[in-house]
Amino acid sequence: MRRGFKELKKLDEALAILMKKFGNKSFESEKLPLSEAIGRILAEDIISEIDVPAFDRAAVDGFALKSHETFSANPYNPAILKLKGIIYADSEIREISEGECMEISTGAPIPRGADAVVMIEDCELENGFVKVKRPVARFANVSLKGEDIKKGEIVVSKGKLLKYHHIGVLASIGVREVLVRRKPKIGIFSTGDELINYHEKLEVGKIVDSTRPMIIGALKEAGCEVIDRGIVKDDYNEILSAINDLSSSSDMIITIGGTSVGRKDLLPEIIEKYFSMLFHGMAIKPGKPTSAGIVNEKPLIMLPGYPVAALIGFEFVVLPLINIWTGRKRGKRRRIKAILSRRVPTTPGIRHFLRAKIRSIDGKFIADPIMITGAGLLSSITKADGLIIIREDLEGLEEGEEVEVELINDEENFP
Amino acid sequence: MRRGFKELKKLDEALAILMKKFGNKSFESEKLPLSEAIGRILAEDIISEIDVPAFDRAAVDGFALKSHETFSANPYNPAILKLKGIIYADSEIREISEGECMEISTGAPIPRGADAVVMIEDCELENGFVKVKRPVARFANVSLKGEDIKKGEIVVSKGKLLKYHHIGVLASIGVREVLVRRKPKIGIFSTGDELINYHEKLEVGKIVDSTRPMIIGALKEAGCEVIDRGIVKDDYNEILSAINDLSSSSDMIITIGGTSVGRKDLLPEIIEKYFSMLFHGMAIKPGKPTSAGIVNEKPLIMLPGYPVAALIGFEFVVLPLINIWTGRKRGKRRRIKAILSRRVPTTPGIRHFLRAKIRSIDGKFIADPIMITGAGLLSSITKADGLIIIREDLEGLEEGEEVEVELINDEENFP
Numbered sequence: 001m002r003r004g005f006k007e008l009k010k011l012d013e014a015l016a017i018l019m020k021k022f023g024n025k026s027f028e029s030e031k032l033p034l035s036e037a038i039g040r041i042l043a044e045d046i047i048s049e050i051d052v053p054a055f056d057r058a059a060v061d062g063f064a065l066k067s068h069e070t071f072s073a074n075p076y077n078p079a080i081l082k083l084k085g086i087i088y089a090d091s092e093i094r095e096i097s098e099g100e101c102m103e104i105s106t107g108a109p110i111p112r113g114a115d116a117v118v119m120i121e122d123c124e125l126e127n128g129f130v131k132v133k134r135p136v137a138r139f140a141n142v143s144l145k146g147e148d149i150k151k152g153e154i155v156v157s158k159g160k161l162l163k164y165h166h167i168g169v170l171a172s173i174g175v176r177e178v179l180v181r182r183k184p185k186i187g188i189f190s191t192g193d194e195l196i197n198y199h200e201k202l203e204v205g206k207i208v209d210s211t212r213p214m215i216i217g218a219l220k221e222a223g224c225e226v227i228d229r230g231i232v233k234d235d236y237n238e239i240l241s242a243i244n245d246l247s248s249s250s251d252m253i254i255t256i257g258g259t260s261v262g263r264k265d266l267l268p269e270i271i272e273k274y275f276s277m278l279f280h281g282m283a284i285k286p287g288k289p290t291s292a293g294i295v296n297e298k299p300l301i302m303l304p305g306y307p308v309a310a311l312i313g314f315e316f317v318v319l320p321l322i323n324i325w326t327g328r329k330r331g332k333r334r335r336i337k338a339i340l341s342r343r344v345p346t347t348p349g350i351r352h353f354l355r356a357k358i359r360s361i362d363g364k365f366i367a368d369p370i371m372i373t374g375a376g377l378l379s380s381i382t383k384a385d386g387l388i389i390i391r392e393d394l395e396g397l398e399e400g401e402e403v404e405v406e407l408i409n410d411e412e413n414f415p
Numbered sequence: 416m417r418r419g420f421k422e423l424k425k426l427d428e429a430l431a432i433l434m435k436k437f438g439n440k441s442f443e444s445e446k447l448p449l450s451e452a453i454g455r456i457l458a459e460d461i462i463s464e465i466d467v468p469a470f471d472r473a474a475v476d477g478f479a480l481k482s483h484e485t486f487s488a489n490p491y492n493p494a495i496l497k498l499k500g501i502i503y504a505d506s507e508i509r510e511i512s513e514g515e516c517m518e519i520s521t522g523a524p525i526p527r528g529a530d531a532v533v534m535i536e537d538c539e540l541e542n543g544f545v546k547v548k549r550p551v552a553r554f555a556n557v558s559l560k561g562e563d564i565k566k567g568e569i570v571v572s573k574g575k576l577l578k579y580h581h582i583g584v585l586a587s588i589g590v591r592e593v594l595v596r597r598k599p600k601i602g603i604f605s606t607g608d609e610l611i612n613y614h615e616k617l618e619v620g621k622i623v624d625s626t627r628p629m630i631i632g633a634l635k636e637a638g639c640e641v642i643d644r645g646i647v648k649d650d651y652n653e654i655l656s657a658i659n660d661l662s663s664s665s666d667m668i669i670t671i672g673g674t675s676v677g678r679k680d681l682l683p684e685i686i687e688k689y690f691s692m693l694f695h696g697m698a699i700k701p702g703k704p705t706s707a708g709i710v711n712e713k714p715l716i717m718l719p720g721y722p723v724a725a726l727i728g729f730e731f732v733v734l735p736l737i738n739i740w741t742g743r744k745r746g747k748r749r750r751i752k753a754i755l756s757r758r759v760p761t762t763p764g765i766r767h768f769l770r771a772k773i774r775s776i777d778g779k780f781i782a783d784p785i786m787i788t789g790a791g792l793l794s795s796i797t798k799a800d801g802l803i804i805i806r807e808d809l810e811g812l813e814e815g816e817e818v819e820v821e822l823i824n825d826e827e828n829f830p
Contacts, residue, residue, distance in 0.1 A: 174613065202589055205505050210585075221454070
């Protein structure tokens with residue numbers, strides 16, 4: 001009979017172990033149409049096959065001219081040029097001679113013979129002639145061929161997380177498909193004879209497996225593909241077979257429940273016997289039963305069955321590793337400072353994640369800790385506005401102390 | 416011939432106009448399976464039809480007992496109780512009599528006759544008897560029926576943005592489907608005879624419409640449904656017909672291009688003639704041609720054709736309104752302080768969005784402004800690490816000045 005966790009692993013140590021073992025994992029790549037590549041990591045350098053601009057073009061609306069003809073121009077003695085016509089962005093390349101200029105739209109090709117564009121505001125029109133009232137420097141208001149992106153240049157480098165602004169750049173150089181790192185595949189199951197799926201009928205002695213759909217949602221939001229093995233009975237062979245199945249198809253296995261130290265918690269036993277345990281239990285509250293092992297050289301993270309505990313284990317242990325794999329930095333929530341409305345005692349050596357409600361009084365935020373027993377209590381999630389993280393070296397927080405609160409819910413009320 | 420913008424609208428004023436007119440728009444609702452509702456706004460109060468816990472249950476692994484039998488217990492004179500058996504989470508409700516206790520797993524139903532659970536650590540086992548070495552208070556380590564969520568209680572309120580942790584709570588009270596606000600539908604088209612789609616072959620005089628796929632990606636990421644009308648020719652009737660089509664099917668229309676003051680920019684003319692203009696041109700750089708009108712009581716936002724200008728117009732004008740509609744607060748990017756490496760002159764009265772590269776020297780961040788002409792230059796997006804926003808009341812920023820930089824690209828390098 002297992003009566004307790006041997007050694008609770010500190011959060012920083014647990015993360016260091018996981019990052020060292022699995023942080024450098026390599027992923028194959030897959031080709032995607034450009035429009036589907038947002039949020040993915042580029043698996044190739046994208047090299048431009050064209051110059052951008054592809055030709056010298058006007059950077060403003062104005063008149064294309066030979067700059068040397070304006071060198072002595074001023075309001076009293078303007079350069080007077082014959083207006084030869086107009087060039088639009090979709091026009092062919094035209095030509096001007098001495099004494100001539102052409103009206104030109106932003107983006108239109110500079111005519112041969114011209115080397116600058118003067119803005120409309122600096123000119124006057126009179127009987128088909130343009131009076132230029134100031135000198136115009138060579139290449140003024142001209143975007144030169146290749147000035148923006150040169151043919152052969154690396155435009156976006158391998159390893160970059162593609163955001164929507166990259167799509168514009170890649171589209172403009174004619175990229176249709178990109179090679180991206182494939183999504184991490186996460187296998188997941190819950191264990192417990194008492195569990196039923198949330199769409200099944202609740203009976204006495206049964207508990208809805210509410211943690212699994214929540215973690216699946218979180219995984220998808222984090223950019224993962226989920227392989228859901230459902231609820232597995234508290235049976236040695238069934239658990240073993242679920243792990244073996246998922247270990248070949250997944251990059252990581254997440255189990256929910258079966259990690260505490262009750263008699264039926266077979267999971268840690270199985271991991272120790274057939275695979276390898278990295279740590280069993282963590283110095284965090286809630287989330288203490290969070291444990292990790294190695295299966296087929298892949299991480300297997302055991303999350304507690306209770307939703308609040310699982311959430312803490314997921315966000316602070318699983319998500320940092322997944323974010324490394326996907327290149328995202330979603331972990332950082334907005335933080336506010338607040339005054340704690342009552343004393344919160346904590347156990348030294350354990351990192352506490354305290355849920356709190358926030359209210360605003362006279363422009364100051366007050367944090368009311370939600371003090372309820374047990375990680376099982378769901379209402380602490382729905383009622384809380386934020387999390388207060390209490391370090392291992394503290395014995396608690398005092399009433400009136402200023403604390404930092406990570407906002408976990410709708411942030412509308414906190415400017 | 417339109418030669419300029421009449422009055423450039425300041426960003427704060429433009430936003431105030433849009434928010435006032437369209438910020439309170441109401442959206443119908445739709446039913447979704449719980450697992451698909453993450454990131455959506457709840458359109459109903461969710462009321463629990465059950466008590467959680469559904470029965471009094473153990474909050475820890477331990478022994479269920481009658482608390483009054485332990486009141487004088489201490490290590491030298493423990494209460495000695497006969498161990499009657501074991502109760503798991505999926506067990507039926509059992510019963511104990513005076514002088515008895517039962518081993519109980521976390522989550523298991525408290526037996527009739529018991530009113531508290533003592534933790535394993537506070538006991539000793541001997542020949543089928545449990546020695547309890549300290550007094551146990553009534554209801555200690557017991558989660559009482561309805562303690563967490565009461566039947567009839569509002570669990571998640573209407574208007575809440577559903578995050579993944581809500582899914583756990585809702586699943587646990589047996590909610591299968593939820594009513595959510597439907598996604599905003601955004602109609603979009605680009606105008607310009609010179610434009611081709613990014614998967615078409617580039618020729619002289621043609622420009623890839625790179626802005627539209629970028630904005631479409633951004634809209635989807637922001638939680639919108641996109642109705643893409645593609646590229647519309649610079650033709651009065653074609654533009655008018657695209658607007659009319661989209662005005663019935665969309666909540667907002669976004670047009671790209673055709674908003675500058677060149678001869679072919681028909682869009683503002685059409686809006687003024689057939690619909691109503693809210694503002695034409697903004698005091699922002701890049702993004703000056705960004706304009707807005709009202710079509711069929713819906714906002715029509717005209718973004719410039721150049722990707723960088725469109726991006727600024729999108730992020731600072733369109734996105735704030737969409738975020739109000741979807742309840743998201745994605746706009747806030749991480750900010751760092753950096754020292755400006757060179758002087759940046761700006762025009763007073765215009766809000767400037769300066770792109771900058773960031774490097775780190777001796778633990779300090781240095782911002783190198785990317786000084787290139789024109790909003791057309793794409794490389795300012797790919798090369799920039801961040802945006803520096805320069806307020807309208809400034810005439811520029813000085814070399815050596817400390818500035819706040821919004822990080823726009825992969826944040827990996829900035830701790």
